[in-house]
Amino acid sequence: MTNKVYFIGAGPGDVDLITVKGRNILSGADVVIYAGSLVSREHMKYCKDNVEIYNSASMTLKEVIETIDKYYRKGKKIVRLHTGDPTIYGAIKEQMDELNKLDIPYEVIPGVSSFTAAAAAIKSEFTLPNVSQSVILTRIGGRTSVPENENLEKLASIGCSMALFLSVSMIDKVVEKLKKGYGRNVPVAVIQKATWQDEKCVIGTLDDIAEKVKNEDITKTAQILVGDFISCRYDNSLLYNENFTHMYRKGKNEDSGN
Template sequence: MPKVYFVGAGPGDPELITLKGKKCLEEADCVVYTGSLVNPAVLDFAPSCATLVDSSSLSLEEIVGFMVSQVKAGKKVVRLHSGDPALYGAINEQIRELEKQSIEVEVVPGVSSVFAASARLKREYTIPGVSQTLVITRLAGKTPVPARERLSKLAQHQSSMAILLSTSMSKALQEELLSAFPPTTPCAVLYHVTWPDELILRGTLEELHSMISEHGLQRSAIVLVGDFLSSEGMRSYLYSGDRG
């Protein structure tokens, strides 16, 4: 019986899908994707005869039920997730239900918007003398966040931060960050990074809420915070020439 392939579609640019992910799409009989998050251009890799199903309005039971029926009919199914499936992909619950049906799955990683964003800004999250830690997190919304992971607590480390799924709560986002970071801390907001309508905003934390609200960014944007955005830091030991 065929597998279900959970494939990371990448951040948006079709050229940023992995070779393995592209191959899975090219061989797919059926592709289940989230239309509001996946760039439609990525679907062009699928055969013209493939069945394309937008899961945006479907429940977990409907999504899994459809995939099960297709696999049992001998079809190769690709469950296409934006970015990398391991970050806010809600794949555990899907995999659990598929395994109950004795259906094998394989996860193919993708390029997260977290790394597409740093690439577009030509910045490194882990700069010697500035930060050696990257925190990837979100504000609590419909999905709760454990109290120990509240943004204001994580921000106390003042490490490099990438915050997803939070621009619709920009005022609260700014307040949580300002409880730990200085107002002049550099930040950036990247909407639809690597998509044709990409928008990149740069400023400081004291400007964050106004930047987001002025452009009406409610979703599909990532917020980066930290001195890594502007500081040069120390020279890397790796290339120092002095390894004695």
């Protein structure tokens, strides 16, 4: 591992859902700055004994960059450990821009996102034939605003599968906008802390999901999945259809050439 900064996705919660590459780099790091509000401290048991560990939950951007700069100048190997996949709501762009100014090299190691972990938790597939072939990853506007052309109501009007981050605390507002956008009652699932030991899944529809979420006292660290893919009829994929040919397989009724 060369002397540079590694932005690593730690995965959604379960420490074994970090990638093999991510864990190998983490195990050789001299310094780890991890997002302690969302990343399990259990990851630290894979670090070497003399590693320096910082919890960025209490740090500002300036403090994170100053810490990285200090150790980089000392020739240390640095890991910036983010939750899920760092490229989705990871606030890494601002960090990388600051590192560019300091001529500090870095690499991004992808991770398993909470939206895919949430779908796995309810044993669903986002992209079902004749149901939806697109997935929208979004959030409702809060302290961080959302561009007007990405208003939740407008996005919902497309009718495809959706995964909402950072929105469960405003579930009533979410439901109101989704109802206007979809124009009908559709299935909804809310998964809190997907893949953690205290994972919680609530499944309903736009008509009852808000009440169910409140009854379960889910107010943070949850994914909201929306769309017919959660519960619907669908067509089987052509990929494994016996009459569908491709470069690796001939159809059942096709001449085998023997």
